Amino acid sequence: MEENAPLTEGVYYILLALYKPRHGYGIMQFVSELSNGRVELGPGTIYGAIKTLVKRKWIVPLDDDGRKKEYVITEAGKLLIEAEIKRLDELHHNGLLITKEERQQ
Amino acid sequence: MKKVKFRFYLDFEKEEKWINEMAQNGWHLEKFFLGRFTFTKGEPGDSIYRNEFITGMSVLEKKEYFEFLKDSGITIVHESGGWVYMKKAAAEGPFEIYTDTKSKIDYYKRILNIFLVLFFVNLSLGIMNVNIYTDNSSIEIANASIGVINIAVALLIAVPIVKIIKRKKGLEEEQQFFE
Numbered sequence: 001m002e003e004n005a006p007l008t009e010g011v012y013y014i015l016l017a018l019y020k021p022r023h024g025y026g027i028m029q030f031v032s033e034l035s036n037g038r039v040e041l042g043p044g045t046i047y048g049a050i051k052t053l054v055k056r057k058w059i060v061p062l063d064d065d066g067r068k069k070e071y072v073i074t075e076a077g078k079l080l081i082e083a084e085i086k087r088l089d090e091l092h093h094n095g096l097l098i099t100k101e102e103r104q105q
Numbered sequence: 106m107k108k109v110k111f112r113f114y115l116d117f118e119k120e121e122k123w124i125n126e127m128a129q130n131g132w133h134l135e136k137f138f139l140g141r142f143t144f145t146k147g148e149p150g151d152s153i154y155r156n157e158f159i160t161g162m163s164v165l166e167k168k169e170y171f172e173f174l175k176d177s178g179i180t181i182v183h184e185s186g187g188w189v190y191m192k193k194a195a196a197e198g199p200f201e202i203y204t205d206t207k208s209k210i211d212y213y214k215r216i217l218n219i220f221l222v223l224f225f226v227n228l229s230l231g232i233m234n235v236n237i238y239t240d241n242s243s244i245e246i247a248n249a250s251i252g253v254i255n256i257a258v259a260l261l262i263a264v265p266i267v268k269i270i271k272r273k274k275g276l277e278e279e280q281q282f283f284e
Contacts, residue, residue, distance in 0.1 A: 023176070042202045042208075
């Protein structure tokens with residue numbers, strides 16, 4: 001994945017979920033609530049994303065003294081989210097701009 | 106009450122569909138091993154079943170993943186031959202393991218990598234074993250027979266390989282427009 005390639009919806013929401021430490025199931029619940037049930041991520045999708053995100057150092061596992069491993073976003077991950085928000089903002093802005101006239105009719 | 110059925114599917118998605126049809130009729134998967142499926146009688150349609158290829162996962166990864174599955178309200182039904190069957194209560198809504206195109210493509214790639222290795226290992230062993238055959242000594246006949254089995258296995262593996270490649274291609278085309 002290139003640095004500024006669009007993130008998948010799942011990865012975007014997983015990264016957002018990890019602004020606070022969460023384990024796999026915590027991510028699943030958080031994303032579902034945040035999107036009002038629109039985005040229901042499957043366990044395979046979440047688990048695969050976690051592994052890739054750790055490898056790319058966008059999230060890190062916390063030292064687990066407990067049973068379940070928790071993860072949290074890194075500085076590099078936060079930069080990625082910031083860049084993605086800018087990109088989404090541009091998409092959103094241009095979308096509204098172009099369709100504005102149609103909507104006003 | 107129990108029921109044993111023998112079925113041999115070369116397509117794991119069709120097998121999963123059949124397992125779910127059985128569950129709809131009140132027969133819930135309990136165990137599976139090489140085409141032998143054991144079911145127990147239960148409430149029709151109360152669970153959704155999914156299979157997953159977990160070969161290639163380390164012991165630790167598997168432990169972690171299974172724990173995560175259990176947390177998500179999923180029950181591991183049975184694990185055998187690098188495959189696992191799991192189920193989730195139908196009342197809890199739709200149940201899919203891979204919910205976006207990208208992760209589904211990655212999953213297909215993972216299966217393909219291992220299936221392709223199995224295919225080529227069996228094919229080359231088969232060709233070697235068959236080629237050894239020069240006279241009619243019993244050892245060479247035995248070798249050649251093993252070779253024929255190797256080649257047959259390679260051909261059997263080729264069927265799902267072709268199917269998975271096709272499905273993966275379909276998803277990749279879709280991915281040009283949609284996530």
